[in-house]
Amino acid sequence: MVRPFSLLLATAAVLLAPAAQAASEPEQAPKKTKAPTAAHPWYRPRHLVLQTGGGLGMVAAGAGYAYANNKVETDILLGYVPKRFAGSTLTLASAKMLYSPFTVQLAEQWQLKPLTVGAYFSYTHGTLNDEERGQYTKGYYWFSTDTRYGPLAGGRLSYVRPGSTREEPRHVSFYYELGSNDLYLISYAQNRNGLKFGQVLTLALGLKADF
Amino acid sequence: MLNRLRFQPRLSLLSAAAALALGGCEMLEFSPNDYRSPKSQTDLTAKHLERLRQQPVPAGDTLRFVFTGDSQRFYDEAEDLVASVNQQPGIQFLVVAGDISDFGMGREMRWVDDHLSKLKVPYLTVIGNHDAIGNGREAYQHIFGPLNYSFVYGDTKFIMVDTNSREANFDGSTPNIPWVQQQLSSLGGARRQIVVSHVPPQDDDFDPSLRQSYARTLKEAPKLAFELNGHRHSFSIGQPFNDGVTYINSSAFSERMYIVLTVWGDKQFRLKQVKF
Numbered sequence: 001m002v003r004p005f006s007l008l009l010a011t012a013a014v015l016l017a018p019a020a021q022a023a024s025e026p027e028q029a030p031k032k033t034k035a036p037t038a039a040h041p042w043y044r045p046r047h048l049v050l051q052t053g054g055g056l057g058m059v060a061a062g063a064g065y066a067y068a069n070n071k072v073e074t075d076i077l078l079g080y081v082p083k084r085f086a087g088s089t090l091t092l093a094s095a096k097m098l099y100s101p102f103t104v105q106l107a108e109q110w111q112l113k114p115l116t117v118g119a120y121f122s123y124t125h126g127t128l129n130d131e132e133r134g135q136y137t138k139g140y141y142w143f144s145t146d147t148r149y150g151p152l153a154g155g156r157l158s159y160v161r162p163g164s165t166r167e168e169p170r171h172v173s174f175y176y177e178l179g180s181n182d183l184y185l186i187s188y189a190q191n192r193n194g195l196k197f198g199q200v201l202t203l204a205l206g207l208k209a210d211f
Numbered sequence: 212m213l214n215r216l217r218f219q220p221r222l223s224l225l226s227a228a229a230a231l232a233l234g235g236c237e238m239l240e241f242s243p244n245d246y247r248s249p250k251s252q253t254d255l256t257a258k259h260l261e262r263l264r265q266q267p268v269p270a271g272d273t274l275r276f277v278f279t280g281d282s283q284r285f286y287d288e289a290e291d292l293v294a295s296v297n298q299q300p301g302i303q304f305l306v307v308a309g310d311i312s313d314f315g316m317g318r319e320m321r322w323v324d325d326h327l328s329k330l331k332v333p334y335l336t337v338i339g340n341h342d343a344i345g346n347g348r349e350a351y352q353h354i355f356g357p358l359n360y361s362f363v364y365g366d367t368k369f370i371m372v373d374t375n376s377r378e379a380n381f382d383g384s385t386p387n388i389p390w391v392q393q394q395l396s397s398l399g400g401a402r403r404q405i406v407v408s409h410v411p412p413q414d415d416d417f418d419p420s421l422r423q424s425y426a427r428t429l430k431e432a433p434k435l436a437f438e439l440n441g442h443r444h445s446f447s448i449g450q451p452f453n454d455g456v457t458y459i460n461s462s463a464f465s466e467r468m469y470i471v472l473t474v475w476g477d478k479q480f481r482l483k484q485v486k487f
Contacts, residue, residue, distance in 0.1 A: 183313075
């Protein structure tokens with residue numbers, strides 16, 4: 001339990017340190033003006049992500065894109081779960097689509113996105129018993145062992161790193177996401193007395209940094 | 212009095228914060244296959260066997276227990292079953308004949324335990340095929356315990372066997388026939404034996420290459436009272452191999468019916484169906 005948190009903290013320190021330094025430096029940027037499109041070609045990810053939980057890994061890291069004035073994001077993550085927590089070492093590939101409609105400016109350099117909604121999809125590699133060819137007749141188990149998808153909702157707090165005039169400001173954000181998956185939600189939908197909504201929720205905590 | 216009143220809100224705030232922190236830890240799930248569980252929801256088989264040891268039935272006394280199976284994804288029914296079983300007088304424990312979970316996930320096993328832990332009596336389980344999906348076999352061992360185990364309660368030796376052959380891809384390992392033979396060859400101080408497994412040997416999901424030797428092993432056990440199974444979701448009793456061995460299949464939780472089994476003498480028993 002301790003390890004993912006300390007990892008997150010360490011990464012936060014690393015990410016924030018250059019920002020603090022940049023903030024204290026006097027404005028002496030060279031006068032070479034570059035078009036923003038050249039600095040950020042379309043295929044270059046806008047941010048890096050590191051998170052724990054959410055069913056996507058003890059540690060999951062990846063990159064993502066932002067569009068529509070940073071209101072919509074796509075993040076691609078690769079997660080890892082050690083054997084002692086799941087019975088076998090798991091590698092999870094996942095993708096998230098996120099929509100954050102509101103931004104609240106808390107202070108000059110602090111922003112709050114109070115609401116993020118989205119959905120994710122994940123594929124787990126390394127599961128022990130996930131159907132060998134011919135093991136089951138068609139439809140024996142109607143669900144997939146390794147593919148999960150589900151909704152997400154959360155929020156984030158961002159520190160805005162001052163960018164130079166030619167650049168967009170860069171954010172370092174801490175976020176949380178509450179989520180669930182298809183199988184947990186089916187279980188809840190069919191057992192409104194026997195299960196409470198809180199029991200089917202998962203929590204993810206993470207960091208996101210523009211670069 | 213006043214002091215107490217002032218103290219209580221602080222205490223409840225503290226416990227609320229503690230509950231949130233604990234809940235948060237559990238919510239921080241690494242994968243649906245992540246089986247980390249609070250201490251109170253690990254090694255449940257050993258814990259319930261210890262409870263049984265502390266409420267011994269005197270030798271020669273009647274054995275009475277509730278037999279059910281397949282709790283998978285039937286949490287509403289689990290709640291009602293617990294309420295009903297808690298009304299039953301004179302029962303000593305409850306047996307779930309496998310398929311605790313539906314998707315082989317640790318969280319589901321804990322959801323079922325959230326209900327069954329409210330039983331007044333201990334409960335024991337055997338692994339089902341659904342509990343062996345994905346990393347379920349590992350989750351089951353972490354939360355409940357061994358896949359094959361036996362225990363003696365009063366005059367009865369219970370032998371709990373993993374018969375989920377299809378999950379082992381019919382590789383000849385499941386059920387472990389030598390282990391079953393060894394268990395049936397001793398009574399451990401009991402006068403009779405009861406075998407409990409999830410998939411019944413006459414089922415298509417039982418390893419066809421092991422079916423005859425399994426049935427023969429049971430037939431050749433002179434002290435065997437009967438075998439208990441789940442998997443088929445509906446109650447039945449019969450001798451599918453016409454060899455004198457009685458097989459009783461439990462109802463799933465969804466059928467809203469369980470069985471109360473009363474056993475005495477060498478192998479005499481009475482069976483009562485209870486609807487809930």
